[in-house]
Amino acid sequence: MSNYQLSHLDELEAEAIYILREVFAQFQNPALLFSGGKDSITVAHLAKKAFYPAKIPFTFLHVDTGHNFPETIAFRDDLVKDLGVRLAVGSVQESINDGRVLEETGANASRNKLQITTLLDTIEDENFDVCIGGGRRDEEKARAKERFFSHRDEFGQWDPKRQRPELWNLFNGKYSQGEHFRAFPISNWTEFDVWQYILREKIEIPSLYLAHERDVIWRDNTWLPVSEYTKLREGEKIEKKKIRFRTLGDITITGGIESDADTVEKVVEEVSAMRQTERGNRSDDKRSETSMEDRKKEGYF
């Protein structure tokens, strides 16, 4: 029987594809949350495999903070074109212009939390009953308790204490009017698994993940990229460093690490020896010990 053995990547892939097909079968109008980051790119790749030779039957939804890495947007547009899927964009800038949200002020202002309103508004406008995300349980401790099929009430809220038990491979996607779901097909993957999979499958990723020269400033223990939104604080100076990003988000809060890993092979090697979590470079998660849980309860990704 030993030839009927799956490697960890094959088993994770089989599980993720099963979840994606359950989402398609159990829901009416699914969206795939696409940020242009490696996790959502991986989910898109899995979705392609899950429905081959048909097209991916999901709308791609990008919640755009307006503070993007230009590379991410170019990558997104190419991929959407290549896959032949529809792209819906929820714009945080529009939410601000419409007076739906107020821009944060102060030294650590970011648009991270504002995304929640834009996301929930877009879900309502587009009538999505499920949003597929690239969230992983190893990312953050609040996520460690997340279900594959995660129920959201009519306010888009996550109630961690009233989560539905999930057993075997039976996923309950039933909801009442106004409620919706989040689905996380790569829940059981670690950062390392994702990188190994990207390498094995030769998945294209934005060049930002690979080491490159960039103007940066040192802030909050991380190398923050210099962009048109950067306001230098006292004592800060712009330096040129060879860095790469472990996660991609809003350009104003996503820090990079110094690295020489300029190929996916080298990144895999580097990640295997990494001693800091990938979200350690995200100031959105540093606000408090339960900041992820708090945002998730309100409807965050």
Add this chain to the structure above:
Amino acid sequence: MEILRFTTAGSVDDGKSTLIGRLLYDSKSIFEDQLEQVSETSKRKGLEHVDLSLLTDGLRAEREQGITIDVAYRYFATPRRKFIIADTPGHIQYTRNMVTGASTANLALILVDARNGLVEQTHRHAIIASLLQIPHMIVCVNKMDLVDYSEEKFEQIQADFKEFAAKLNLKDIRFVPISALKGDNVVHRSEQTPWYDGETLLHTLETIYISSDNNYIDPRFAVQTIIRPHSDAFHDFRGYAGRISSGVFRKGDDIIALPSGFTSKVKDIYLGEEKVEEAFPPQSVTITLEDDIDISRGDMLVRPNNQPQQTQDLDVMLCWMDDQPPRPRAKYIIMHTTNEARCMIKDIQYKMNINTLSRIEGDKSLAMNDIARVKIRTTKPIMSDPYKSNRVTGSIILVDEATHQTVAAGMIRREK
């Protein structure tokens, strides 16, 4: 590298968090910033040691109350295997979480305090592991340092456990004397236990043979969805997407579609974009057939000479998971493989005392965390196998039609 999924259950006192912390730490799966955060919180709480349970207890309520409420999933890997831990709380009010964690596990890790020997909670964990048919079990006799690494103590606990387990359905039980705190026999062999000639805990986890845990005998394929590209290149393509529940499907195999009874042959098997000769559990594939027959979600492809039972009357061992008891004559949605029907609980035959395995007769009520043998009547036939031989086609959940909560999980028993 394969995946081993194991479940742990226990309370703070028996050293479960310390053990998980050690496995994660020694396999370098805890990151520095995580450890720093946990150390800081431990200090703020006035603790002298680093409380590793804070790594798994992520929710605000859990951190406030110092208890694990929910199943937490943790990940670590060694060069040999990737491990997924379903870490569940051990108290009786969390039976439902233990059952949830156990449902996907290859192995149950049970901790026994060497000073106290078997306690009620040990029995409960073993009974649940047996009910859920977890294929392997490792009993860690922990805190050996506090009993002077006594071989006698270890032997006694091992004998007690074996005596108790004789009543259960556990196939593979191993015992390891450890100290999670000091690290004895967890990752490295201990010099304190020269009398122990078995493997360390981690070595056992890395090498225990799990590839026969799946059922490769009875081919079952529950259809999730139909793939119809409607494109020029694949004009007439009609593929059945699903995951192999059990058995092996090969190109050219004769199959019968249930419940319709139409027969055909496997034309092609797609694994992603590639065609493969055969597929086995737990692969997700797309199967095309030689004939155009009517098949939809919930149908099952099997071999004509090896068919599951089809019945509307199920004999089920049920774990009730909702805080509300069943309403009188309530109807539920039963979810089984990719199939769904309506159903009702016709009779509660007996409840089980999950600390002693004894039956409670005559009590017809069901409350959260109760485990009971029940009769269920469904609106249409369910194509199932006994849970004992097939964990995929032998399991069900019940969903409340009004609240849509998952209210119960069940294991199908063999039709009499």
